[in-house]
Amino acid sequence: MGERSDGLRLDLVVDGRWRQIRVELVTPDWWIRGGVTGHELAWVRAASGADTATEHGERAAAFIGESPGFLVAVGRTLRLGKGEQADVRLVRLSGPALSALTGSWRWRLAEIETHETETAPLPVERYEVTDLATGEVAMVHLAGDVVVAAPGIELTELGSPPNLT
Numbered sequence: 001m002g003e004r005s006d007g008l009r010l011d012l013v014v015d016g017r018w019r020q021i022r023v024e025l026v027t028p029d030w031w032i033r034g035g036v037t038g039h040e041l042a043w044v045r046a047a048s049g050a051d052t053a054t055e056h057g058e059r060a061a062a063f064i065g066e067s068p069g070f071l072v073a074v075g076r077t078l079r080l081g082k083g084e085q086a087d088v089r090l091v092r093l094s095g096p097a098l099s100a101l102t103g104s105w106r107w108r109l110a111e112i113e114t115h116e117t118e119t120a121p122l123p124v125e126r127y128e129v130t131d132l133a134t135g136e137v138a139m140v141h142l143a144g145d146v147v148v149a150a151p152g153i154e155l156t157e158l159g160s161p162p163n164l165t
Contacts, residue, residue: 002067008096012069018076020062030098036062041091045098058102060089068147075127075142080109087132106130119161124148 002010006027013022019036023043034043034056041060046053062077064070078086085108092101111126127140141148144162148155 002069006096008066010065010067010069012067012073014073014076018073020070020073023063025065025093025098027096027098029096032093032098032100034063043091043100045100056100058089058091058100060091060102062088062090063093064090064105065093066152068150068153071140071147071150071153072142072145075107075125075140076145078107080107080127082109082112084109104132106132117161122162123164 009024009026011022011024012020013035015021021035023032023034025032026048029048030045031048032043032045034041037057039059040057041063042055042057044053044055062070062074064074074088074090078088080086085106087104087106089102089104092103093099094101106129108128108130109125110128113124113126115122115124122143124141124143127142129138129140130136138151140150144164146155146158146162147153
């Protein structure tokens, strides 16, 4: 579970294959709860304090959003080898209203660099993530369950080594 200074809270639970089985995002005014159900994502969305929620479903593999946890979950779910790529439909959750927009992205594992550390070599995977609607390409660097770098994200300190399994 993670919480930001602006009040956004995320609880992301994945299974052994990194599928998002439970996702809860809460802002001061809205909340979403959902997860993978077979080949679809299902979720409910409501205003905070509302008595009713609206149900939604989309044929998509996962949620994506501002949290690094989403990037790790998607990258690990794809299980790509070096040089391999996969096109994936994702539901992007954004803004204070947690707007949901479905889109397609191409994830390509471009490179795996090994960095020497005090304990063991650390493999860092560089993914090229292309938004297929706009053609924009972003770089995402993952080391196990840690985002080392991505657009808007820079690792400044790490409390413990990444989990590489």
